[in-house]
Amino acid sequence: MHLPKTLIEGHSRFRRDVHAKDRGRYLQLAELGQAPMAMVIACCDARVDVSAIFDAEPGALFIVRNVANLVPPYEPAGKYHGTSAAVEYAATALKVPHIIVLGHSHCGGVDTYRRGVRDKVPEHGFIGRWLTLLDDLKLVESDIFAYGDEMAFELAAVRSSIANLKTFPFLRKRLEAGLLSLHGLHFDLGGGQLLSLEQDTGRFVAFDET
Ligand SMILES: [Zn+2]
Numbered sequence: 001m002h003l004p005k006t007l008i009e010g011h012s013r014f015r016r017d018v019h020a021k022d023r024g025r026y027l028q029l030a031e032l033g034q035a036p037m038a039m040v041i042a043c044c045d046a047r048v049d050v051s052a053i054f055d056a057e058p059g060a061l062f063i064v065r066n067v068a069n070l071v072p073p074y075e076p077a078g079k080y081h082g083t084s085a086a087v088e089y090a091a092t093a094l095k096v097p098h099i100i101v102l103g104h105s106h107c108g109g110v111d112t113y114r115r116g117v118r119d120k121v122p123e124h125g126f127i128g129r130w131l132t133l134l135d136d137l138k139l140v141e142s143d144i145f146a147y148g149d150e151m152a153f154e155l156a157a158v159r160s161s162i163a164n165l166k167t168f169p170f171l172r173k174r175l176e177a178g179l180l181s182l183h184g185l186h187f188d189l190g191g192g193q194l195l196s197l198e199q200d201t202g203r204f205v206a207f208d209e210t
Pocket of ligand 1: 043044045067068069104106107108109110
């Protein structure tokens, strides 16, 4: 089966309208390597277009996407940790000064867990196991009151990923040295706005767009 026509045509437009007009930047990126300003841990959800949300240029963001934008705790003996490997590369090789966990509204992964239908996913599958990362989620009463149950889970998942990032020794070292900041954000698909996690209060507040 061929690729969908819309993708083939889209790539033609990219070559003609984007790459050809900005060839210098792409050549520079190819020669000099990447030096992203931030790492973003986002959901696989097709509606969460990270570069579009930040109007970011190629090379600006080092992005890892997984189901429900989760970060497992530091597990050196674990197997095949794709997200942890990306975090390690971003911090120790690229030395990014910022790591952003980007949650989003209407997250199917979080909702699967919330509605307790995780047990209905195939036993031999990966999703059920992956979503056990949400097992110790701490819901915040004021989130439920302000945003409802569904979003309270999504916000708690972002907090949990931030907490798990702090269990990585190489991140803790960079945090303590003031070389790294962690950020928790939540993107509203319908409204387009972000909420931002205040580190000192643990509350999500309107994103400062100034
Ligand atoms: Zn999602």
